[in-house]
Amino acid sequence: MRIAWVTRSFLDYRIPVFQEVDRLTGGGLHLTFSGEYVPESVTAKAVAALGDRAYPLTGEFKLGGEDQHHLANRNLSFRWQPGLMQHIARLKPDVLVADGFFKWTLPAALYRLRHGTPLVIAYERTRHTERNAQGLRTLYRRRIVRLADAMDCSGRLCREYAVEDLGMDPARVTMGHMSADTQGLEAAVDSVSQAERTALRERLGLEGVTFLYVGRLDERKGVREMLAGWQAAGFAPGAASLLLVGDGPLRAELQAQAAGMAGVHFAGRVPYDELAPYYAAADAFLITTLEDNWSLVVPEAMAAALPVLSSVYNGCWPELVRPENGWTFAPETTNQLAEALRQAQARGRDGLAAMGQASRRIVADFGPANAARSIVEACDLAMAHRRRS
Secondary structure (H helix, E strand, C coil): CCEEEECCCCCHHHHHHHHHHHHHCCCCEEEEEECCCCCHHHHHHHHHHHHHHEEEECCCEEECCCCCCCCCCCCCCEEECCCHHHHHHHHCCCEEEEECCCCCHHHHHHHHHHHCCCEEEEECCCCCCCCCCCHHHHHHHHHHHHHCCEEEECCHHHHHHHHHCCCCCHHHEEECCCCCCHHHHHHHHHCCCHHHHHHHHHHHCCCCEEEEEECCCCHHHCHHHHHHHHHHHCCCCCCEEEEEECCCCCHHHHHHHHCCCCCEEEEECCCHHHCHHHHHHCCEEEECCCCECCCCHHHHHHHCCCCEEEECCECCHHHHCCCCCEEEECCCCHHHHHHHHHHHHHHHHHHHHHHHHHHHHHHHHHCHHHHHHHHHHHHHHHHHHHHHC
């Protein structure tokens, strides 16, 4: 099977999935992406994985700004990569895979319309993240769905939106294409010695049960709500710590909000390849997002053997957060969040460690191998659909 996967952007976590898809198809993956938007370090990893079948393109036409750090559907933008359709034609694929509906999917859909090549849409959005979608966006998505021969959704909430709101045939939907580098992170965390963990906790001033957040400090991630819940939990000094790893436009505001709160620590931005000691030093992972499609820091934290306290607005919670490994809450309901924090802290570090092992057992079914299988299965469905059409 010869797959042309067209995706404008991706980060490190996607590399193991690409490698596994390539293995399952006997070297059949051809990956096309933006050499301007994907970081150079990630481009290097893609080229190392796929060789000359990784194609970083440049010269993209852009209309409208990027807006990744506010709630969805606040802006309109258009992206067009000149020569992309001709590039696809040179690849002569058996099947096309495109991420989402906008950005670079339109040329792939037009190629499908012109040449009849089966098209798979890899999709992440949920009804909640798309609650404010303009009518024009929804109409466009429904039109692209008519061209799609199969769809691979990130999880149950994504599938519900794709089928019930966009009209995708449920018989042509697979699930599971989103995956963190769970194996890599598990190995990295396990290689951190107890002495290193202790030293990092001491350097950061962490005491008691430590809750970790890794991500942007922006409007969408609900960090204001996180700090409000932390204050409402009312932990005694030394009983618990909240460690925030990341940076963003709200950092100064959030630090001012946290002034005087016991146990709150801002570590700033940490490169992806250096995160393992921070996961190792923590006892539980906390994410209070106001909207996320399938937040990859959750499976990363689970691979690091941490229980998870997750917002119900995170699209991955139905699959990944269960009573044996975590808690869910509505982040804007301060009392719900505070109660989840108190319940987790009451388990103690040993009790949370046991829940963290449950996290690892659960996330083992959601790694790169499963993600790649779901993509290849969607490609098989797409080609079968085209043969019947």
